[in-house]
Amino acid sequence: MNDWPLWEIFIRSQHGLSHKHVGSLHAADGEMAIKHARDVYTRRNEGVSIWAVKASDIVASSPGDKEALFESANNKIYRHPTFYEVPEGVKNM
């Protein structure tokens, strides 16, 4: 069982919310990954939906590319809606 592939588990905790990464586990295949996820991560009623994704299928950004990917956004403060005054009487925007 050491050669079971690694799966990343995503659980949606309630309708309307999106799936959230909760952890990883080993399983022989996708169906068993869902079953294991049910037993490992939903013991206390945490979810209404489970996704299992093979860890090897995930394409991830490299931490070394952090500057190139994210830093330039730091200089573009106009992308944050902080310059607008909220009209009176509007509670949520």
Add this chain to the structure above:
Amino acid sequence: MAATNPRFEYLLYLGDNCLILGQRLAALCGHGPALEENIAITNVALDLIGQARLWLTYAGEVEGRGRDEDKLAFLRDGHEFRNCLLVEQPNGNYAETTARQFYFDTWHYFALNALSRSTDARVADIAAKSLKEVRYHLERSSEWVVRLGDGTEESHRKMQAALDWLWSYTGELFEASAVDAALVAEGVAFDPASIRGDWLAHVKEVIEEATLALPSGTWMQRGGREGRHSEHLGYLLAEMQFLQRAYPGAQW
């Protein structure tokens, strides 16, 4: 032992099946073949022990002699247990644990399905509640039979050997005992033979998908419901009942 109270006997049968298999599976806690599987099998054990509590509590009320779930679980001797012989068989290797679970879960699923239509409202309630858990147990053990059967050469061989070994313990699940007739007539219990077709159809389907062969033996073990058990039950009870026997009334 109130052998004259069929409903009490029947509730013990339902409860003892869950209790003894739950105890067997609980012994795997910390010993599962993989962390994920260890958690899964322990979850099933907890489900079964929870179901045993419901059945045995009701059994104690029906008996009316002041025995609660704990007294019934911990202060009866082997010959007073009514569980089928299948559930007391040792865990063995994982194929054997899986085969035992698969045969039992299939029976349990169809049995609870029938009991959810019982004329005894309490029986119907407990059955309907348990059925949700058992549907998952059955899916799980069926998937494992397929994966071990259709896995490697070694897992295939072990899975086949396990199914063959435990086959002779499946016969008594479909035999009517002396207590059944009256309860079946009242609509409290179901006729055990009536679910054999469904049981066999599912078992056959899964075994075929697993590229395994359906065992063909016709000689069957029997005696669990009459309290004639295999030698394994005594050891299981010695461990399970030790604390209450050594320190009567001990509590958490």
